[in-house]
Amino acid sequence: QVQLVQSGAEVKEPGASVKVSCKASGYTFISYDIDWVRQAAGQGPEWMGFMNPANGNTAHVPKFQGRVSMTRDTSTSTVYMELSSLRFDDTAVYYCARRIGAAGSAQFDPWGQGTLVTVSS
C-alpha cells in the first residue's frame, strides 16, 4: 500500500538544525510531489513547501526563506527536509504528505506518521 514513513522524534537546542526524512513506498516515487506541513500543539496545519522528486525542484513559503532545504534520494525513494537556525516556536510535529491533486490544490494523501521536533535549551 502507499505509505510514507518518517524518521523519529528529535530534540534540538535553539540555533541548531534538524533533518527529517520521509521514505515513500507503494507507488512510483517520481510521479508525485511531496509536501511538508507542520503542526504546533493545538494548532491547525501550516504548509511549509514542497519538492518535485522527479526533477528536484522545490518551493517554500517566504517565512522559511534561508532556513529550509528540501532534498531527495531517488535511489531510496526518500525526501529530506532540513530546517536550520531553530527557534522555540519551531517546536511542532512535522509531516510529509503526497500531493495527489494538480498544482494549485491542497489534496494530500497519504501523510507520514509525523516527526515531533522539540526545540529546547
Added chain:
Amino acid sequence: QSVLTQPPSVSAAPGQKVTISCSGSTSNIGNYYVSWYQQLPGTAPKLLIYDNNKRPSGIPDRFSGSKSGTSATLGITGLQTGDEAVYYCGTWDSRLDVVFGGGTKVTVL
C-alpha cells in the same frame, strides 16, 4: 489566526448529523477546490474529501462536502463515536499557496 475560518467545535448525539463550515475569500475557496481532513487524536490528518465533494476510496458516504462562493461545508451523517476527531479544511490560496483552517472538534454526545 488561520486564513480559513472554522467553528472551534460542534457536537451531536450518535446517529445525528453535524455540519462544519469553512469560510474563506476569493483568493482561496472562491477560486480553488477544497479538501477536508480528519485528524484522530495522536494521528496524522487523513484525506476525507477532495475537489469540494469527492470521496477517496474507502471513505464512507456518511461524509459529504459542498462549496458555495467563498465557503465550504463538510457534513457527517449517522454520527458515530469513532467520528470524534478534529476536522480541517484546506485549499490553495493565490497569495499564500496552501492554507488550512484552524480545525473543528467534533464531539459525539
